[in-house]
Amino acid sequence: MHLLSDLLGRTAAAIDTPALVVDLDAMERNLDRMAAFAAQHGMKLRPHAKMHKSATLAKLQMARGAVGVCVQKTSEAEALASVGVSNIYISNEVVSPFKLKRVVAVARELEALGGELAIAVDSREGVRRLAEAARGQHISLRVFIEIDVGQGRCGVAPGAAAVPLVAEIARHPELQFGGLQAYHGRAQHLRTLADRKQAIAQVIADVKATKAALESAGYAVPLVTGAGSGTFALEAASGVYGELQAGSYLFMDRDYAGNEQDPAQPQFEHALFVKSQVISVSASHAVVDAGHKSHAIDSGLPAVHGMALEYANGGDEHGILRGAVLPALGDTVWLIPGHCDPTVNLHNHLLGVRGGLAHGKVEQIIRVDARGALT
8 A cells, every 4th residue: 555645746647546636736826816805805814624624724824814714613623723723713603511612622722822713603592601611711712693694594683683692792701702704605606696796785784784783782893704705705895894704715616617707706726626537438438436435416516627528426436427539448537526625525635736737746745634523
């Protein structure tokens, strides 16, 4: 069995299949375009690390302008904090007493690194449980009130419903009101720009109504955070958002490629690929060795990169290719995943290639530190 480290310095042709590969040049261009956009628009950038689950990439994002990262799970925060990611926001509700003890432990760890932990809540009881866990632990937690701006998931109703939660936060010295969490995930994938604009216009109206209710009650709103890779230019132009949580921009995927481009947003490139190999060829189709254990299919099947072929689901370990001209036995086929986030969670490592997929060399082995971090 060869070691992954043996691949360093070798061409991409040496990578066994199936494997998850990052085009480092494309990824870094995406990274810099997003950082430049945020800086030009006076926005803080806090990318969602649930996408890549990697401390290496989180640190790279922070080194190039991000103020920190978001995660969705306590265990993701633990995994990233344990290898030095110092500023983390759990943009999700945590109510289990056992998990809240873990949240407090991460907060202590981050404060020791000179950083901080923030977390979202959407109920007074959630605030009380968080305060109880933090009491006497000599930590300070920044708390964001999540409002439901159209996702139909977590969050209080827009408007005055946030006021009693902020009042509850103010009762507990261990907690500080950080602002509002306002993210509409489904809007990111609305195909037309007009539909996305309409959805985010309602989001902005909801945020303004909530902010006005809080200010009328005497509570300033320090920050509104949210947005994603499909709409962030709209939130940035709103005048109410101060922080962007886009994550998929770093890699992109087939699903996002289906969106009508917003000219106000930078053009991002595909940087995440599944390398596969043709293992069987017949008169009607070819078969590659990458099925849905290699890439997520919740947002659709992968696209075939650079070849006029359609990919069909062949099961756990196989993909079926059809087209006018089929590849030959043993050929390499690069696949663009339908959804980058859960695809990354299927792999222990990403193989970073510099110089292009065809002739580039393996430069980096990127550990997926929070793979399987679901609690």
